[in-house]
Amino acid sequence: MTVSTTPLKLFYCYAHEDKTLRDELDNHLSLLKRQSQITSWYDRDILPGAKWEKEIDTQLNTAHIILLLVSASFLASDYCYCIEMTKALERHQAGTACGIHPFL
Template sequence: MTRKLFISYSHADADLLGELRVHLRPHERNGVIEPWHDGYLIPGDDFDSEVRKALAESNFIALLVTPRFLASDYCVDVEMEDAVRRHLAGEARVVPIIAKTCGWK
């Protein structure tokens, strides 16, 4: 069964997202995961609605944690907050990936 994976990241860390995607690709190819990040949106999409929808439908939520991620109000206040809520409710599993040294707890 394919599991949906939501990837939360700061746009300033797009290079790290690319590296993560390389590592995930074999699992995607084998049908284990179906990754999603906001790079799949097209101009004209309602950013906030589409992000929240994808987040709500995900089985796993990867947080690509860096200082820039933690500096982003949207990453922390919307994506991470909802991810942790869903994790605590047993609806999804949050996987923090500490990609750069930062003040993560």
């Protein structure tokens, strides 16, 4: 059995109204980060001046794990629901990423 030394890339897909819950979940995953098992990314990591849609698309297309933090606010967001969730489900169905969708 071969163990990968490359951390899995985790993409948070969430509504901004759920930032506190996303932050709390990220804290729970800190040990995996410390052990270099995962890296995480979310839209607040976009650098000033970067084209935000392109950056989100790049990160969404290269993530190993896409965490869909589904809530009422998520479902109300056209961008989360129609763009990010659609892409996440496509990648999950194609087997190129693991899409996880716990409900908040």
